[in-house]
Amino acid sequence: MGIYGRWILPRLIDWTIRAEDLAGLRCRLVRRAQGRVLEVGFGSGLNLPL
Numbered sequence: 001m002g003i004y005g006r007w008i009l010p011r012l013i014d015w016t017i018r019a020e021d022l023a024g025l026r027c028r029l030v031r032r033a034q035g036r037v038l039e040v041g042f043g044s045g046l047n048l049p050l
Helices: 003-017 020-031
Strands: none
Touching: 003 020
């Protein structure tokens, strides 16, 4: 894995997902999850507290 895939891309994704306008949407979507949930593409773990 190159420098972009290992260091730059993960930080760009994390920075984008933390955007205020997406925070409410993420919260509403995660709240609807029921039963056993497998999150594919765990990423930086931003949804863990939700």
